[in-house]
Amino acid sequence: MLKSLHIDPGKCTGCLQCEMACSFENEGVFNPAKSRIKVFTFHHEGRFTPYTCTQCAEAWCLQACPVDAIVNNVVTGSKDVLADRCVGCKVCTVACPFGTINYDQDSGKVIKCDLCGGDPACAKACPTEAITYINADQTGLERMRAWAAKTDNAPQATA
Amino acid sequence: MAWANKVLRVNLNEGTCSSEPLNMEWAKEYIGQRGLATRYLVEEVDPTCDPLGSDNKLIFATGPLTGTMASTGGRYSVITKGPLTGAIACSNSGGYLGAELKLAGWDMVIFEGKSAEPVYLYVVNESAELLSASAIWGKSVWETDEILHKTHQDTRLRIAACGRSAEAGCLYAGIVNDLHRAAGRSGVGTVMASKNLKAIAVIGTQGVGNIKDPARFMQTTAEQKKVLVDHPVTGTGLPTLGTQVLMNVINETGALPTRNMRDVQFEGANNISGEQMLEPRERDGKPNLTTNAACFACTIACGRISTIDQGHFTVENKPQYWGNSGGLEYEAAWALGADTGVDDLDALTYANFVCNEDGFDPISFGSTLAAAMELYDIGAITKEDTGGMELKFGSAEALAWSAEKVATGEGFGADLGLGSKRLCEKYGHPDLSMTVKGQEFPAYDPRAIQGMGLTYATSNRGACHLRSYTVSSEILGIPEKTDPLVTEGKAGLVKAFQDVTAAWDSTGLCLFTSFAWSLENVAPQLDAACEGEWTADRLMETGERIWNLEREFNNRAGLTSADDTLPKRLLEEAAKTGPAEGKVCGLDEMLPEYYEMRGWTKDGQVTDETRSRLALPG
Numbered sequence: 208m209l210k211s212l213h214i215d216p217g218k219c220t221g222c223l224q225c226e227m228a229c230s231f232e233n234e235g236v237f238n239p240a241k242s243r244i245k246v247f248t249f250h251h252e253g254r255f256t257p258y259t260c261t262q263c264a265e266a267w268c269l270q271a272c273p274v275d276a277i278v279n280n281v282v283t284g285s286k287d288v289l290a291d292r293c294v295g296c297k298v299c300t301v302a303c304p305f306g307t308i309n310y311d312q313d314s315g316k317v318i319k320c321d322l323c324g325g326d327p328a329c330a331k332a333c334p335t336e337a338i339t340y341i342n343a344d345q346t347g348l349e350r351m352r353a354w355a356a357k358t359d360n361a362p363q364a365t366a
Numbered sequence: 367m368a369w370a371n372k373v374l375r376v377n378l379n380e381g382t383c384s385s386e387p388l389n390m391e392w393a394k395e396y397i398g399q400r401g402l403a404t405r406y407l408v409e410e411v412d413p414t415c416d417p418l419g420s421d422n423k424l425i426f427a428t429g430p431l432t433g434t435m436a437s438t439g440g441r442y443s444v445i446t447k448g449p450l451t452g453a454i455a456c457s458n459s460g461g462y463l464g465a466e467l468k469l470a471g472w473d474m475v476i477f478e479g480k481s482a483e484p485v486y487l488y489v490v491n492e493s494a495e496l497l498s499a500s501a502i503w504g505k506s507v508w509e510t511d512e513i514l515h516k517t518h519q520d521t522r523l524r525i526a527a528c529g530r531s532a533e534a535g536c537l538y539a540g541i542v543n544d545l546h547r548a549a550g551r552s553g554v555g556t557v558m559a560s561k562n563l564k565a566i567a568v569i570g571t572q573g574v575g576n577i578k579d580p581a582r583f584m585q586t587t588a589e590q591k592k593v594l595v596d597h598p599v600t601g602t603g604l605p606t607l608g609t610q611v612l613m614n615v616i617n618e619t620g621a622l623p624t625r626n627m628r629d630v631q632f633e634g635a636n637n638i639s640g641e642q643m644l645e646p647r648e649r650d651g652k653p654n655l656t657t658n659a660a661c662f663a664c665t666i667a668c669g670r671i672s673t674i675d676q677g678h679f680t681v682e683n684k685p686q687y688w689g690n691s692g693g694l695e696y697e698a699a700w701a702l703g704a705d706t707g708v709d710d711l712d713a714l715t716y717a718n719f720v721c722n723e724d725g726f727d728p729i730s731f732g733s734t735l736a737a738a739m740e741l742y743d744i745g746a747i748t749k750e751d752t753g754g755m756e757l758k759f760g761s762a763e764a765l766a767w768s769a770e771k772v773a774t775g776e777g778f779g780a781d782l783g784l785g786s787k788r789l790c791e792k793y794g795h796p797d798l799s800m801t802v803k804g805q806e807f808p809a810y811d812p813r814a815i816q817g818m819g820l821t822y823a824t825s826n827r828g829a830c831h832l833r834s835y836t837v838s839s840e841i842l843g844i845p846e847k848t849d850p851l852v853t854e855g856k857a858g859l860v861k862a863f864q865d866v867t868a869a870w871d872s873t874g875l876c877l878f879t880s881f882a883w884s885l886e887n888v889a890p891q892l893d894a895a896c897e898g899e900w901t902a903d904r905l906m907e908t909g910e911r912i913w914n915l916e917r918e919f920n921n922r923a924g925l926t927s928a929d930d931t932l933p934k935r936l937l938e939e940a941a942k943t944g945p946a947e948g949k950v951c952g953l954d955e956m957l958p959e960y961y962e963m964r965g966w967t968k969d970g971q972v973t974d975e976t977r978s979r980l981a982l983p984g
Contacts, residue, residue, distance in 0.1 A: 220605075220657075220658060220659055220660035220664070220667035220669075221659055221660050222660035222661070222662065222663055222664045222665065222667065223462075223662055223663065224435065224437075224663055224665070227434070227435050227663065228435065230573060231435065231580075231584070234573070235575060235580070236572075236573035236574060236575035237433060237434050237435055237469075237573055237574045237575070238469060238571065238572065238573025238574070238575070239469070240469070240522075240570070240571035240573065241571075241573065250545065250689070250690065250691070251689035251690060252656075252689070252690060253656035253657050253659075253671040253672075253673075253689075253690030254657070255657075255659070331588075332435070332588075334437075334591060334594075334595055334665040334667075335667070
């Protein structure tokens with residue numbers, strides 16, 4: 208069963224524990240600047256939104272890479288960057304419509320979410336379940352349920 | 367390690383920034399943040415100096431756990447000699463700024479001297495420079511934040527600034543970071559402005575990597591996080607209602623100081639409570655509270671993000687206040703509300719926004735206004751003094767007007783900016799000032815919570831709840847219930863809370879974790895991160911060392927046991943209603959025992975024996 212990161216911004220408190228867990232897992236340091244997942248604050252509206260790669264089935268970053276440094280992980284469905292093959296040309300960063308693959312000056316390579324090989328550290332670290340790792344076929348289920356609850360089941364009055 | 371092992375020293379006289387190694391011998395004895403910065407202050411600052419003169423220093427200090435995965439590990443403190451009190455000032459803040467400083471590779475920033483022209487400190491990792499503040503001097507904290515983000519074209523910039531109130535000399539101005547988190551008390555922002563230092567702006571992308579045992583650290587921080595999530599206070603009460611969970615509780619215990627502490631219960635308490643913040647407003651159908659918010663690394667998320675009803679008289683023609691911003695915490699809601707007798711939630715939220723916008727402490731402001739209202743009530747302050755405003759208890763108009771005046775220091779705002787003690791002296795009624803060592807009380811009446819009386823009287827930074835929050839034991843029963851109405855046993859309780867808290871405030875963690883954690887939960891996290899062996903016992907001893915060193919600073923500054931007292935009202939005028947009806951605060955029953963337990967003389971001086979036992983500097 209393929210799983211996906213599921214993000215519920217309404218539950219996010221902006222604590223950045225996901226960013227720290229991500230940077231620690233991938234870089235061995237607590238450093239939000241190196242995190243593959245980012246939490247954005249919309250202060251005026253009072254909203255926090257975590258955002259990261261959704262692992263497109265037909266991934267534009269993968270298609271765009273001229274040296275085949277981005278590959279499909281058949282187990283997790285993640286699109287993984289092979290660091291030893293990446294030449295840092297950044298074409299993938301142009302191709303990605305969501306901005307979730309980024310160049311890292313320190314390594315000269317691109318970095319993106321690889322679902323931590325199937326056990327994403329961000330989801331484990333999130334204290335409010337704003338980030339969960341669930342069945343990829345059901346990421347919309349809770350939202351459907353929420354809207355279903357709002358649906359008026361009363362028979363329509365006829366004129 | 368966890369410490370970055372680096373101090374940024376900023377000489378404002380010369381306009382220079384230099385890097386030096388952190389004194390690791392001191393770090394072993396004082397941990398970081400509050401404790402370690404106190405050690406530096408004692409070493410480098412003459413306690414008798416003028417707090418607003420160039421000899422005073424201003425220290426921004428993180429703890430070893432700041433910038434790490436440890437839940438709430440994002441705190442920093444500002445340590446200096448305070449202008450409100452003449453005592454050591456140490457104000458603690460959350461948000462993201464402290465963590466950013468650590469992620470940039472600094473444990474501490476020490477500002478010394480005074481700049482000839484207004485400047486701000488700009489830090490990008492190891493690079494630090496002072497830049498001209500000509501574009502932001504005279505601007506509010508919020509404007510400063512916006513201008514600096516535009517100037518540097520970088521959304522990652524984290525900013526702490528003092529507001530116009532500090533520039534105008536308000537003695538309880540704070541330092542506000544991330545728009546609405548504040549190192550709020552004792553006038554640390556006033557010191558900042560006195561140095562012609564407007565802001566610090568930081569980008570940190572180096573990270574914190576030198577953890578002693580990373581695997582153990584990740585495991586223990588995950589375990590302790592679960593303790594917070596599962597605890598009713600940190601997992602449910604604080605996220606849902608914030609610290610405002612207390613408003614109705616404290617009112618019911620008859621410990622809600624009302625109308626400058628004339629009364630101990632407020633008839634309008636529920637209107638300004640955390641529960642009320644969730645109720646839809648009549649006019650727009652929206653609740654005051656939009657969402658809760660966390661500081662860096664925080665699992666609790668007690669922060670309030672609120673809006674004001676756009677039709678409310680305070681903001682109806684001011685769209686700049688229509689968005690979300692930092693909402694009411696309990697202490698602010700009490701000071702702006704119960705203490706002034708105002709029960710208009712929108713007016714309180716507006717006053718709170720203005721406090722954040724121009725950087726002044728809502729506790730001291732509300733309490734000073736309450737004193738002014740009592741002075742007005744007895745005719746000692748008149749409409750001629752205020753320039754026409756009627757400072758009546760319960761007036762939302764007077765509250766909003768006063769906040770605006772203090773923000774800029776104009777007119778009567780300059781008097782209100784003096785703080786309650788100086789205001790009451792100026793108008794001839796010093797007894798009406800509800801202060802200790804010149805600092806205003808927070809939201810717990812010591813006639814109904816006796817331990818808080820001793821807490822206030824002996825707090826090293828003047829009246830304060832965050833130096834030993836015995837409310838936790840006396841009202842909430844954490845870690846164990848004690849009777850709030852008796853004085854017996856409170857000396858030991860206060861001492862224990864003071865020592866625990868001093869250690870806690872030195873780690874980089876938030877004190878609010880202590881509703882669910884004891885030092886037994888803190889020690890393993892520190893031990894996995896930091897050099898050496900860290901146990902709860904060692905932390906307790908370290909806390910005691912810090913407390914005594916702060917006391918030494920104050921004694922050398924000229925404070926004496928005569929300053930360890932309470933206003934006459936609390937010692938002589940009995941509570942009129944509630945469970946404590948007929949009671950005064952029995953401070954004299956607790957204070958001598960407290961001195962003895964501390965190993966101090968009857969005059970409150972630290973003895974050589976205590977000094978030697980705790981290895982305090984000579």
